[in-house]
Every structure is written in C-alpha cells, then in structure tokens.
Amino acid sequence: MGRTGFLERLQNGGSIVVAEGYIFELERRGYLQAGSFVPEVVLEHPHLYYAHREKLRVVGRENDLDALNRAALKMAREVADENGCLMAGNICNSALYFYKDENTHAPTENMFKEQIEIAVEMGADYIVGETYSNFSEALLALKCIHKYGKGLPSVITLSASAGDYLSDGYDTVEACKKLEEAGTTVVGLNCGRGPSTMLPLLQKIKQACGVPIAALPVVYNTTLEEPTFHSLTIPGTDTRAFPLDLCSRMCSRQQIEEFGTKAKELGIQYVGLCCGNSSNMLRIVAEKYGRTPPASKYSPDMEKHYIYGDKTKFRKEFTEDLMAVKSGKA
Incomplete structure (x- = not known):
C-alpha cells in the first residue's frame, strides 16, 4: 500500500494505530536489563529493536547514542516503507530536566535537539515527545520539535500520576489545552495508567481540546485504588509489582478489546498501547479500529x-x- 502523510491520515476523523511499549517485551525475552531499561539490543542484536544520552550514561554507553538511534530509525524506516506505515522520531522524558533548576534546561534542550536532528535526517514522518510527568518539560519538547524538526508534525503525550495533577502543579487537562495552544498537532496521554484509569481522564481532555487526542495506556490492570502501574501490588500481598512482577497484573485480552472499543467511541484518533504491549494485544486494538494488519492472519479462531x-x-x-x-x- 502507498504511504500517505501523518496529517492526511487524521483528516475527517481518521485514525493512526501506534505500535509502542515493546521494551518490556524485549526484557521478557532476555534482551535488556530491567532497571535501566536501555535498549542496548539495537546495537547488540540489530535485527530486533531509542535512547537519549542520559539513559545511555547509566550503562556506560553514552558514546553509542548516534549509532543506537540511527540503527533503530533505519529499521523503522525500512519497516514503514515496506508496509505503507508512518515512521516516528522520538524524544521522551529526559531523566535530567527539573523545572525548578534552570541549569538542567539547556542540557535537556541539547539532548532533544540531537535526537530530533537525527530523526529528521533518517526520514521520520513526525516527532513524538512522550511520557512527560510535568508540563514544563513537555512544552520544552514541543518547542524543540518546532525549532529543530524542519516542520514535521508533533505528538506530545503526558504521563498522568495517581492524581490528575502533574509534578509541576499543572492540572493534566489544563496542560493538554496549553500544549494545544502552543501548536502541537496531537496531544494526550501515554504510559503510567492502564485502560480503566486512563479513559476517564481522556474523556475530559477530549472535551477540552480540539486537536486529535492520543491514548496509549500500559497493558496492566490499574484500578482506582492503584491507578498507575507503578502503584500496583502483587495480588494477595503488599509487595509492589513494578517492574519485575507486573505480569501478575496484566490486562486480559477482553480488557484490551474493551479499551479499543471505548477509545474509538470516544473519538480517540491516535491510539496504541505502551509498556507491556505485545503484538497480539496491539492487533486487538487495530482490529477494533477497522484495520486488518498482517498479524490478523493469526487472530484466534477457537x-x-x-x-x-x-x-x-x-x-x-x-x-x-x-x-x-x-x-x-x-
């Protein structure tokens, strides 16, 4: 199939289904270390799988940034071209930025600039800025996409905490509205919350914003009592499940199917799954959005x-x- 652009796919209520969150799947398969969660696999096993300079510093591979990003983007570009898909460049929460410390702002911008410029050079169709727990860093990411992204569309997603407020005091819905006013193409939520605790907040964001809304929950059964996957406990215990025993709180396929149905009814145009995602789960969402991906050949037939x-x-x-x-x- 031929590739149409990012903006064209969102016209007239169109939708984009996004594959994310496979880093947990790679850990399950033994290809990276839980804790740092740095995708060294891109360099060590190039046939399989982004990282910024601060994450790579944790594992002593800071000098591999350029090679790692280029390898990942090259694979993504090849897959996108072969299947008529879009390819995204990515800048995530920096693990460096602190809104009260101006000394962290310029280094974070330099990190974003570095990654955006590589993504542009490697042919990205749009840039994602994701998993920001505060409005200030998200706004910086958006400004960097506008500044260094050569006019590419932007997707900015926040990671909502247990409450509806971000770490710098902004209400999450208010923050999404401000990001819309600052010019993001798509705004919404990713990571942190599972389907059941993300959907109510998404409904408020959808009512407040006019741009397409993004929704990429983690694939874990969060609840009102334990609203994020960081707060989940192993059933029958007080032991925290994150990150090594999250398998004990995985969403069922039925729950993912219900999320896909409700997200589509809500008018979510940019949809996917985040941490814990696997191909069979994303296939469910894609099919709920009327897609027939190649993996549908193996959809269950009991x-x-x-x-x-x-x-x-x-x-x-x-x-x-x-x-x-x-x-x-x-």
Whole structure:
C-alpha cells in the first residue's frame, strides 16, 4: 500500500494505530536489563529493536547514542516503507530536566535537539515527545520539535500520576489545552495508567481540546485504588509489582478489546498501547479500529480447537470419548 502523510491520515476523523511499549517485551525475552531499561539490543542484536544520552550514561554507553538511534530509525524506516506505515522520531522524558533548576534546561534542550536532528535526517514522518510527568518539560519538547524538526508534525503525550495533577502543579487537562495552544498537532496521554484509569481522564481532555487526542495506556490492570502501574501490588500481598512482577497484573485480552472499543467511541484518533504491549494485544486494538494488519492472519479462531471448537470438524469417536471424560462418565 502507498504511504500517505501523518496529517492526511487524521483528516475527517481518521485514525493512526501506534505500535509502542515493546521494551518490556524485549526484557521478557532476555534482551535488556530491567532497571535501566536501555535498549542496548539495537546495537547488540540489530535485527530486533531509542535512547537519549542520559539513559545511555547509566550503562556506560553514552558514546553509542548516534549509532543506537540511527540503527533503530533505519529499521523503522525500512519497516514503514515496506508496509505503507508512518515512521516516528522520538524524544521522551529526559531523566535530567527539573523545572525548578534552570541549569538542567539547556542540557535537556541539547539532548532533544540531537535526537530530533537525527530523526529528521533518517526520514521520520513526525516527532513524538512522550511520557512527560510535568508540563514544563513537555512544552520544552514541543518547542524543540518546532525549532529543530524542519516542520514535521508533533505528538506530545503526558504521563498522568495517581492524581490528575502533574509534578509541576499543572492540572493534566489544563496542560493538554496549553500544549494545544502552543501548536502541537496531537496531544494526550501515554504510559503510567492502564485502560480503566486512563479513559476517564481522556474523556475530559477530549472535551477540552480540539486537536486529535492520543491514548496509549500500559497493558496492566490499574484500578482506582492503584491507578498507575507503578502503584500496583502483587495480588494477595503488599509487595509492589513494578517492574519485575507486573505480569501478575496484566490486562486480559477482553480488557484490551474493551479499551479499543471505548477509545474509538470516544473519538480517540491516535491510539496504541505502551509498556507491556505485545503484538497480539496491539492487533486487538487495530482490529477494533477497522484495520486488518498482517498479524490478523493469526487472530484466534477457537472453533478449530479440538476441545472447545466445532466438534463436527473432528472424528465422532474422539469427540464422544472426550465429552464422556469431561462429564465424568468415562
């Protein structure tokens, strides 16, 4: 299929389905270290998988920034071209910026500039600024995209805390409105909250803003009592599940299906999943948005299962014996 632009896809209520959050999947497969969560895999296993200078410093690979980003963007560009998709450049929360410390502002801008310029050079269709827990850094990211992004569209997403306020005191909805006024193409939420605790806040943002809204929840069963995946506990204990035992609080496929349905009904135009995402979960969201990705070839069909499926497809003798075992009459 031919590739159309970012803005064209959002016209007349159109939507973009976004693949994110695979860093947890890579950790599950043994390709990176929980804790730092630096995607060194891009360099060590180039066939598989972004990082900024501050994250790389944690694992002693600061000098690999350029190579890592270029390798990741090159792969993304190839996949996008092959499948008619869009490719995003990315700048996330810096782990350096502090709104009260002006000495951190210029270094953070330099980090953003570095990544944006590489993304532009490697052919990105738009730039994502994501996972900001305060309005000030998000606004800086947007200004950097405007300054260094050669006119590319922008997506700015905030990571809402347990309350509806960001770490610098801004109400999350107010912050989204201010980012819209500052010129972002798309605004919304990613990470932090799961579907059930993100959707109510998204509804308020949708009512307040006129630009397309983004929604990328984590794939974990957050609740009113434990509204973010950082606050989740292992069932039956007081032990925090983040990050090593989040598997104990994974969303079910049905919950992801419900999120896809409600997000579409709400008019969310830029949709995906964040931390904990996997291909089968994103496929559910894509199909709810009317897509048929290549992975739909393997969408579940339990009618083919020898126990739970259509018994007419299996030998009569076998199904009779199986039903007898299940009923305890064998």
